[in-house]
Amino acid sequence: MSRHSDTAALEVKGLVKDFHSGGLFSRASVRALGGVDLAIRKGEIVALVGESGSGKSTLARCIARLEKPTEGQIRLNGTDVLKRDRFQASREYRSQLQMVFQDPFGSLNPVHRIEHFLTRSLTLHGKAGTPAQLRTRLDELMTTVGLTPDMLNSYPHELSGGQRQRVAIARALAVEPEVILADEPTSMLDVSVRIGILNLMRKLRDEQGISMLYITHDLASARYLADRIAVMFAGELVEEGESLDLMANPAHPYTRLLVSAVPDPARTGSYDPRERAALRAAVMESVSCAFDGDPQQRCSATEPVRHRVGDPANEHWVRCHLYRPPATAASHALSAEPLDALPEDKASA
Amino acid sequence: MTVSQTSFGSHEPVLEIKDLTVKYRGDTRSTTAVDRVSFSIGTGEIFGLAGESGCGKSTIANAIMRLLRDPAEIAGGSIRFGGKDVLAMGQEELRRFRWQDVAMVFQSAMNSLNPVMTIGHQIVDIYTTHAGYTRKESLRRAAELLELVRIDPARLKSYPHQLSGGMRQRAVIAMAVALKPSLLILDEPTTALDVVVQQEIMAQIKELQRELGFSVLFITHDMSLMVELSHRMAVMYGGRIVETAKARDIHAAPLHPYTQALMGAFPPLTGPRVPLTGLADGVKFSNIADVQEVTPGHFVSPLPVLQGASS
Numbered sequence: 238m239s240r241h242s243d244t245a246a247l248e249v250k251g252l253v254k255d256f257h258s259g260g261l262f263s264r265a266s267v268r269a270l271g272g273v274d275l276a277i278r279k280g281e282i283v284a285l286v287g288e289s290g291s292g293k294s295t296l297a298r299c300i301a302r303l304e305k306p307t308e309g310q311i312r313l314n315g316t317d318v319l320k321r322d323r324f325q326a327s328r329e330y331r332s333q334l335q336m337v338f339q340d341p342f343g344s345l346n347p348v349h350r351i352e353h354f355l356t357r358s359l360t361l362h363g364k365a366g367t368p369a370q371l372r373t374r375l376d377e378l379m380t381t382v383g384l385t386p387d388m389l390n391s392y393p394h395e396l397s398g399g400q401r402q403r404v405a406i407a408r409a410l411a412v413e414p415e416v417i418l419a420d421e422p423t424s425m426l427d428v429s430v431r432i433g434i435l436n437l438m439r440k441l442r443d444e445q446g447i448s449m450l451y452i453t454h455d456l457a458s459a460r461y462l463a464d465r466i467a468v469m470f471a472g473e474l475v476e477e478g479e480s481l482d483l484m485a486n487p488a489h490p491y492t493r494l495l496v497s498a499v500p501d502p503a504r505t506g507s508y509d510p511r512e513r514a515a516l517r518a519a520v521m522e523s524v525s526c527a528f529d530g531d532p533q534q535r536c537s538a539t540e541p542v543r544h545r546v547g548d549p550a551n552e553h554w555v556r557c558h559l560y561r562p563p564a565t566a567a568s569h570a571l572s573a574e575p576l577d578a579l580p581e582d583k584a585s586a
Numbered sequence: 587m588t589v590s591q592t593s594f595g596s597h598e599p600v601l602e603i604k605d606l607t608v609k610y611r612g613d614t615r616s617t618t619a620v621d622r623v624s625f626s627i628g629t630g631e632i633f634g635l636a637g638e639s640g641c642g643k644s645t646i647a648n649a650i651m652r653l654l655r656d657p658a659e660i661a662g663g664s665i666r667f668g669g670k671d672v673l674a675m676g677q678e679e680l681r682r683f684r685w686q687d688v689a690m691v692f693q694s695a696m697n698s699l700n701p702v703m704t705i706g707h708q709i710v711d712i713y714t715t716h717a718g719y720t721r722k723e724s725l726r727r728a729a730e731l732l733e734l735v736r737i738d739p740a741r742l743k744s745y746p747h748q749l750s751g752g753m754r755q756r757a758v759i760a761m762a763v764a765l766k767p768s769l770l771i772l773d774e775p776t777t778a779l780d781v782v783v784q785q786e787i788m789a790q791i792k793e794l795q796r797e798l799g800f801s802v803l804f805i806t807h808d809m810s811l812m813v814e815l816s817h818r819m820a821v822m823y824g825g826r827i828v829e830t831a832k833a834r835d836i837h838a839a840p841l842h843p844y845t846q847a848l849m850g851a852f853p854p855l856t857g858p859r860v861p862l863t864g865l866a867d868g869v870k871f872s873n874i875a876d877v878q879e880v881t882p883g884h885f886v887s888p889l890p891v892l893q894g895a896s897s
Contacts, residue, residue, distance in 0.1 A: 288780040427638040428807050428851045429844075432864030454780065457810075461853035461862070484855060498785035501855045502813035502837045 245276040245312070246448040247300070247334070247416045252309035254295055254472075269295040271472040272309070277416065280446040282438070284463030284480070286456055286495070292472040293452050297420050300450070301336045302326035313416070332362045335409035339421040341401035345393040351404050352389040355379075358411035374411075382407040382437060399430030406437065410445075417441075420452045435462045456499050460484045465552065468492045478546065478553025488546045488555035599626040600769050600801045601650065601688075606663035608645050608654065619645045621825040622663065622876070627769065632795065632802040634816030634833060636809055636848065642825040643805045644693070647771050650803070651690055652680055668768070685716050689762035690771040694778050696754035699746040705732075705757050706742030712764050727764075734797075735760040735790055752783035756790060763794055770795075771803045776811070788815055810852050813837040818883075821845045826874040831884035841886040844871060 254270040257263075269292045277283045287293045298304040300311055302318075302325060310317050318330055338344045345354060355375055359365040366374070376386040382403040393401055402422060409417055419438065423431040435458060441447050453459050459466050460480050467477040468489065476489040487493045544560050546553040608620040620642040627633040635643045648654050650665055652672060665672040667687060675683055692698060700708060706728055713724035729739035735756040737749075746754055755775065762770055772791070776784040792815065795802060806812050812819055813833045820830040821844065829842045840846045847865035877885035 288782065428809075429638060429847050429865035430851075432851045432853070432862045436861070436863075456781070457853045457855055460855065461859060481859065494782055496855070498781040499855055500785075500788075500808065500810040500814045502810055502834075 244279055246279045246281075246314065247450070248276045248310075248312040249296070249300065250274055250310040250312065252296065252299060252311070253307045254292075254299055254304060255307045269472050270299065270306070273469075273472075273474055275467055275474060275477075277448045277450055279415075279448055280442060281465065282442055282449045282451055282463045284451045284453060284459035284466045285469055286453055286459050286466060287469035288454060288495075291469045293469050294420055295472075296469070297336070297418050297450065297452050301334065301418055302330065328362065332412040333414055334416045334418065335412060335414040337402070337405050337409050337417060337419040337422045340425050341398055341405050342393075342425070344405055345401060347393050349392070350389065351391050351393070351396075354404065354408045355389070355411050358408050362412045364412065378407045378411055381410065381441075383433070397430070398426045399433060402426060402434055403437065406434075406441075410441070410447075414447065416448045416450070418450045418452070421454070422451075423458065424453070424455070431458070432461075438462060456484065456495060457501075468495070473556070475557060476553075476555045479551040482547060482551040482553050486547060486553070488544075488553070488560050489557045492555075598629050600629050600631075600668060601803070602626040602664075602666040603646070603650070604664045604666075606646065606649060606665060607661045608642070608649055609659055609661045611657045611659060616657075618661075619658070619825050620649065623822075623825070623827055624663075625820055625827065625830060627801045627803060629768075630795075630799050630801055631818065632804055632816045634804045634806070634812040634819035635822060636806060636812050636819055637822035638807055638848075641822040643822050644773055647690060647773050647803065647805055650771065651684060651688060682716075685712065685767065686765045687767055688769045688771060689765070689767040690773065691755075691759055691762050691775050693774040695758040695775070696746075696751055696778070699754060699758065701746050704743055704745055705749070709742070709757075709761055709764060712761060716765055731760045731764055732757070734763075734794065750783075751779055752786065755779060755783075755787055759787070759791065759794070763798060763800070766798060767800060769801045769803065771805070773805045774807070775804075777806075784811075791815070808852075809837075809848050821848065823871055823874065826887070827877055827885075828871075828874055828887045829885065830877060831886075835881075835884055841880060841884070845886075 252270055252273040253268070255266040255268050257265075258267045259265040273292075273296055275283070275285075275296075285293045285296065295304065299306045302322075306319065309319075311319055313330065313333055318326070321327070322330060352375065355378055356365065356371065359371060359374060364374070365371045375389055379386045379389060384400060384403050384407070388396065388400070393404070396404065406417075406422075417438075422438075423434050426434065438449060438451070439462060442449060451459065451463055456466075463480050465477060466480045466483045467474050468483075468491065469475070470489075470491045476483065476487065476492045483492070484496060487496050541556045543554045543556050546555055546560075603626065604624045605622045606620055606624070607618065607622055610617045610619055623642075623646060625633070635646065637643045645654070645658065648658075649660055650667075650672065652675065654660065660673060667683070672683065699705070706725065709728035709731060710721060710724040713719045713727055714721065719727065725742070728742055732739050732741060737753055737756060737760070741749065741753075741757075749757065759775070775791070776787050779787065788811065791802070804812065804816055813836070816833040818831065819833045819836055820827045821836070821842065822828065823844045829836065829840065829845045836845060837849070840849050844865070847863070850862045851864040853862060874887050877887045879885050
């Protein structure tokens with residue numbers, strides 16, 4: 238999967254988002270994102286997976302500039318957009334980065350025809366041209382997303398969920414963006430049309446080189462669509478790697494728990510309940526993560542380092558104190574912290 | 587799969603549905619939501635009903651429970667439960683039938699708990715109303731029930747908002763099996779939950795089923811989940827059953843194009859990445875014929891008529 242080039246289209250560095258919590262005068266806050274680093278290359282599809290509440294939508298909303306990050310950088314083609322447009326996203330940014338939302342029933346205004354949504358996008362971003370050019374462009378957009386141009390005259394309620402999501406994608410495409418953020422674009426759709434939307438997203442990447450961040454809780458679809466998968470847990474990325482490799486060799490307890498929980502009739506044998514209980518304990522009762530808060534735990538006292546997992550070509554890394562590279566495989570800690578400083582009993586946890 | 591695939595329960599059917607037809611009557615026209623559907627569920631069998639939103643699977647569940655209200659009406663067919671005609675039951679008989687014979691866990695049932703009553707109070711209510719136990723006895727049984735689904739009995743004093751979504755769903759399932767029904771209907775029991783919680787709930791249901799031996803009608807659109815849990819399953823489309831077989835057989839070799847499309851909508855977790863197609867937008871099947879037995883136990887509707895563009 239080396240269709241993409243090596244330069245990052247979108248890069249997020251040390252992104253932190255705190256939400257104010259409690260009453261009006263409370264100074265309490267909840268850390269939704271705790272320093273996220275993520276890069277998407279040109280023409281690459283990266284899937285961001287995690288459970289509800291893990292912060293994946295918050296990350297998308299920060300990147301889309303719908304939320305103001307507390308700290309960190311968002312770089313689009315090398316430019317720090319948070320510095321450039323301090324208070325809200327500029328139109329330039331919007332034309333480079335577009336979002337497709339979860340609910341195609343809510344994201345299209347029911348009183349307008351389909352034509353209106355696309356025309357408005359094109360006009361606002363100065364891409365409408367002459368009426369004839371506009372007409373051609375509209376037809377072209379509809380064809381690209383697999384709809385017929387005569388549907389331009391339809392109202393949203395006349396279309397099925399899958400068709401509506403295609404309109405939402407066409408609207409995002411209208412401004413010729415470089416990056417599309419898709420936040421659970423298929424979870425509200427009927428199952429049989431979901432795969433069609435995923436195929437459309439892949440086609441857009443293949444044909445137009447659009448980079449995508451595909452946010453989902455469905456690991457099977459992430460594996461199907463994305464080149465790389467990043468796993469988010471409690472506001473931090475804990476593991477990232479080439480999709481097939483990550484799903485085949487999940488290294489972080491949380492990733493393993495997620496993978497093991499996905500129903501898969503093809504799986505040979507089911508997970509041993511004891512192994513599952515151990516995984517769950519490692520994740521939920523958390524001896525493994527920085528947010529644990531128990532000062533006695535080494536895990537919470539120090540930041541875990543990134544370890545490379547397996548073949549460097551897969552760019553697979555994990556951030557976990559419990560990770561032990563298999564003795565046979567070459568594995569390197571990607572930063573300088575010595576591994577053997579760990580007490581032995583932790584190592585067997 | 588820890589549930590033995592060979593034990594399909596006895597051949598004595600708990601539930602028998604024949605040619606069930608449900609119509610929604612409008613002012614000018616009526617819609618047939620369920621069209622001549624027949625299936626039966628054996629004792630201790632987990633039977634899956636798969637299909638997309640609007641295919642009529644929840645309508646069937648509501649018909650079994652006799653919960654359909656205007657404008658829906660049962661226009662034909664029969665529903666027999668343990669030999670009794672469900673459609674002929676009077677109000678008093680229905681009251682006993684619901685909860686005691688058949689219990690149902692609704693979609694997002696965790697939101698059906700009463701927010702101003704403690705969990706304990708709601709479980710005790712079931713026992714005092716339906717089983718006539720004393721308060722003290724009910725409370726003891728309620729504690730046992732929560733233990734059965736691995737919730738600390740101290741939670742009896744909790745209000746629904748104090749529990750997580752998964753715990754609430756488990757509490758609802760516990761309530762459903764409170765009176766030891768012989769059939770449990772699960773209508774998308776895990777749709778609103780995360781995968782890890784979903785997996786736990788499903789494991790819980792399997793365990794309860796093994797322990798208490800009830801039959802299950804399991805309704806979902808998630809084919810992977812259904813194949814993992816069910817013994818036998820039926821696939822519905824537009825109010826009709828298009829295919830019925832052992833879950834494993836449908837998974838291995840789906841015969842109807844719609845079943846194939848549904849199966850193709852779930853990318854595998856292992857193996858090479860192959861392009862899948864799912865069902866193209868706008869493809870519709872019509873005039874679905876009655877299913878016929880192709881191989882022993884595998885029924886499929888013959889020669890569907892394809893309409894619309896398939897791309």
